[in-house]
Amino acid sequence: xxxxxxxxxxxxxxxxxxxxxxxxxxxxxxxxxxxxxxxxxxxxxxxxxxxxxxxxxxxxxxxxxxxxxxxxxxxxxxxxxxxxxxxxxxxxxxxxxxxxxxxxxxxxxxxxx
Amino acid sequence: xxxxxxxxxxxxxxxxxxxxxxxxxxxxxxxxxxxxxxxxxxxxxxxxxxxxxxxxxxxxxxxxxxxxxxxxxxxxxxxxxxxxxxxxxxxxxxxxxxxxxxxxxx
Numbered sequence: 001x002x003x004x005x006x007x008x009x010x011x012x013x014x015x016x017x018x019x020x021x022x023x024x025x026x027x028x029x030x031x032x033x034x035x036x037x038x039x040x041x042x043x044x045x046x047x048x049x050x051x052x053x054x055x056x057x058x059x060x061x062x063x064x065x066x067x068x069x070x071x072x073x074x075x076x077x078x079x080x081x082x083x084x085x086x087x088x089x090x091x092x093x094x095x096x097x098x099x100x101x102x103x104x105x106x107x108x109x110x111x112x113x
Numbered sequence: 114x115x116x117x118x119x120x121x122x123x124x125x126x127x128x129x130x131x132x133x134x135x136x137x138x139x140x141x142x143x144x145x146x147x148x149x150x151x152x153x154x155x156x157x158x159x160x161x162x163x164x165x166x167x168x169x170x171x172x173x174x175x176x177x178x179x180x181x182x183x184x185x186x187x188x189x190x191x192x193x194x195x196x197x198x199x200x201x202x203x204x205x206x207x208x209x210x211x212x213x214x215x216x217x218x219x
Contacts, residue, residue, distance in 0.1 A: 035208075045148075045156065045199055045210040060207045061114070094155055100146065100201070101167060103155035 002026035004034070004095050004104035012085050012111050022078040022095030022104060029053070029071055033098040034078045036069060038091040039106075046091075050098075051078055085111045115139055117200050117211035124217045130188035133214045135200035137181045144204030147176055147185045150213075151196045159198075160185060192218055 008020035022034060029051075036048040049059040051069045059067050068081045078095060092106040116138040125131045135145065143163040148156035158167045160176035163183060173194075175186045187194055195218050200211040 037210075044212045045201070047201075047208040047210065058206065099158070099161065100148070100156070101158045101161075103157075106155055 002097065002102045004097065004102055006093060006095055006104045006107040008093070008107050008109065010108060010110060012089075012109060013113055014086060014111055016085055017081060017083040018085055018089070018109060020080040020093055020107060020109075022080070024076045024078070024095075024097075027097065029073045029076060029078065034071075035096045035098070035100065036078075036080050037094045037096060037103075038089075039094070040088070040091045048080070048093075087111050114207060115141060115202055115205045115209050117202060117209055119198075119200060119211040119214045121212070122215040122217065124219050125190050126219045127192055128189045130186065131190050131216065133185040133187075133198050133216070135178075135183045135185070135211050137183070137202060139205065140180045141202040141204035143179050144202050145176075145178065145183045146201045146203065147174075148199045148201065149194075149196045150199065156199060187216075190216075190218065194218070 003025045005023050031053050033052045035050045039045050049069050051057050057069050066082050071078045090111045092108050094106045096103040118136045145163045147160040150156045159170050159174050164176045177184050197213045197215045199213045
């Protein structure tokens with residue numbers, strides 16, 4: 001069945017770069033898109049970006065200068081990298097499939113020194 | 114960006130009918146979707162394309178609307194429906210989410 005699972009560090013220092021991995025199963029990245037969405041504690045959801053089946057990407061304009069999404073189709077993995085992290089980037093980070101009908105469990109990332 | 118506005122919270126009694134609204138700052142046609150999120154869980158898709166019930170979601174949930182005004186209806190509400198409900202639009206780039214409506218049961 002379709003599954004997505006996020007992984008990455010739970011704690012990141014301010015000004016450093018966040019690197020997260022979304023490992024998918026049950027579908028191919030070459031025929032399906034994957035989104036990244038984040039949710040600060042107690043707050044709403046923010047769409048971050050998408051990597052499409054053909055490999056192209058779109059980003060939230062508010063994050064575009066700091067954000068990069070890539071993938072390794074052979075490993076069924078999608079990567080998120082975001083630089084210059086600040087405390088306001090503290091959030092649960094989710095990956096989800098194109099229809100948003102499957103989501104990962106999320107990974108909590110805290111930005112703190 | 115398209116701003117989606119939701120009321121912050123609602124409180125209803127089990128067995129009642131509840132409507133949760135979402136207003137878009139510009140037309141999103143029928144590109145509106147609804148999610149349920151319980152504490153500590155990821156969002157769950159309930160309604161897609163404004164009015165289409167996602168497979169496996171109870172028929173107590175329904176959606177309506179087009180353009181800028183949308184509604185999620187739960188009828189009748191059950192205790193397990195305690196959650197936060199988010200709308201999301203996919204018509205305009207970037208995709209945006211509403212701030213969420215927290216549904217509490219009396």
